[in-house]
Amino acid sequence: QITLKESGPTLVKPTQTLTLTCTFSGFSLSTSGVGVGWIRQPPGKALEWLALIYWDDDKRYSPSLKSRLTITKDTSKNQVVLTMTNMDPVDTATYYCAHRPNFGVVSPFDYWGQGTLVTVSS
Amino acid sequence: DIQMTQSPSSVSASVGDRVTITCRASQGISSWLAWYQQKPGKAPKLLIFTASSLQSGVPSRFSGSGSGTDFTLTISSLQPEDFATYYCQQANSFLALTFGGGTKVEIK
Numbered sequence: 001q002i003t004l005k006e007s008g009p010t011l012v013k014p015t016q017t018l019t020l021t022c023t024f025s026g027f028s029l030s031t032s033g034v035g036v037g038w039i040r041q042p043p044g045k046a047l048e049w050l051a052l053i054y055w056d057d058d059k060r061y062s063p064s065l066k067s068r069l070t071i072t073k074d075t076s077k078n079q080v081v082l083t084m085t086n087m088d089p090v091d092t093a094t095y096y097c098a099h100r101p102n103f104g105v106v107s108p109f110d111y112w113g114q115g116t117l118v119t120v121s122s
Numbered sequence: 123d124i125q126m127t128q129s130p131s132s133v134s135a136s137v138g139d140r141v142t143i144t145c146r147a148s149q150g151i152s153s154w155l156a157w158y159q160q161k162p163g164k165a166p167k168l169l170i171f172t173a174s175s176l177q178s179g180v181p182s183r184f185s186g187s188g189s190g191t192d193f194t195l196t197i198s199s200l201q202p203e204d205f206a207t208y209y210c211q212q213a214n215s216f217l218a219l220t221f222g223g224g225t226k227v228e229i230k
Contacts, residue, residue, distance in 0.1 A: 037219070047158075047166065047209055049219040063123055063218055096165055106172060106213050108156035112165035 002026035004036075004097050004113035011119050012087050018118060022080040022097030026111075029055055029075050033102025036080040037109055038071065040093040048093075052100065053080055089120045124148050124212050128222035134230040141197040143225045145210035150190045154214040157186055157195045160224075161206045170195065171213065197227075205229055 008020035022036060029036060037052040051071040052060040061069050070083045080097060094117045098109035125148040135141050145155065153173035158166035168177045170186035173193055183198040197204055210222040 035215075039221075046224045047160075047211075047221040049211075049221060052215060052219065060215055060219075098165075100215075103171070105215055106154045107215070108158075108168050108171040108177075108211065108213050109166075110168045110171075110177065112167075115165055 002099055002111040004099060004111060006095055006097050006113045006116040008095075008116060008118065010117060011121065013122050014088055014120060016087050018082075018084045018087050018091070020082045020084075020095055020097075020116065020118075022082070022113060024078050024080070024097075024099065027099060029053075029073055029078070029080070031055055031102070033104070033107075035100035035107070036073070037098050037100055038080075038082045038095060039098060039109070039112075040091075040095045041115075042090075042093040045093075050084075050095075051082060087120045091118070092120045093118060123218050124151060124220055126210055126212055126220050126222040128208075128210055128225050130225060131223065132226040132228060134228045135200050136230045137200055137202055139200045139230075141200050141204075141227060143195045143208055143210075143227075145188075145193045145195070145222050147191045147193075147212060151212050151214065151217075153189045154212055154217075155186070155188070155193050156211045156213045157184075158209045158211065159204075159206045160209065166209060169208075200227070 004024040035054045038050040094115040099111040157170040160166040
């Protein structure tokens with residue numbers, strides 16, 4: 001079955017760079033059409049999509065955060081890494097990674113990791 | 123960017139009630155819409171994709187409809203396990219994969 005798990009620091013200081021790793025199993029990111037995305041959720045607030053990477057290394061970013069985000073994949077390790085620069089307290093959130101199946105251009109996120117809470121504070 | 127607006131932001135309902143949640147896109151998105159359910163402290167769960175297709179394993183009391191700019195999620199007979207927050211999402215990856223603001227379904 002498909003599983004995903006996020007890992008990374010729980011606390012970062014303002015202006016630092018956050019690096020999160022999504023380690024997954026049950027699918028291959030070399031399979032045509034498949035993708036992995038990152039979504040975050042500040043405490044008590046709504047979900048916000050951040051980035052998406054496809055099997056062919058095509059990458060998509062949230063327009064409002066694009067300048068701060070980088071998403072990469074390591075197919076051999078079954079991992080996707082998200083970096084976010086210049087962290088601010090408003091970036092405090094639970095960060096999720098999720099699997100995007102090959103339904104074509106229009107696909108939902110059908111499997112999600114458990115999420116990891118990242119707090120930004122000095 | 124496409125904005126996704128959900129209404130109401132919260133609804134109080136009783137077990138057995140029919141509940142309808144609306145999602146409006148700021149521009150036409152065909153049927154590129156997904157619905158998710160999220161319970162406190164848990165990751166979202168996919169309910170509906172392409173506006174009206176039920177995800178495998180999701181009870182048939184959940185249904186989705188709409189196209190263009192206006193979409194609805196309906197729970198035909200609310201069950202105790204359905205009290206949660208529901209989110210819509212624009213799902214076309216050529217555009218920003220924007221989520222709505224959420225609708226919390228609470229016990230009346």
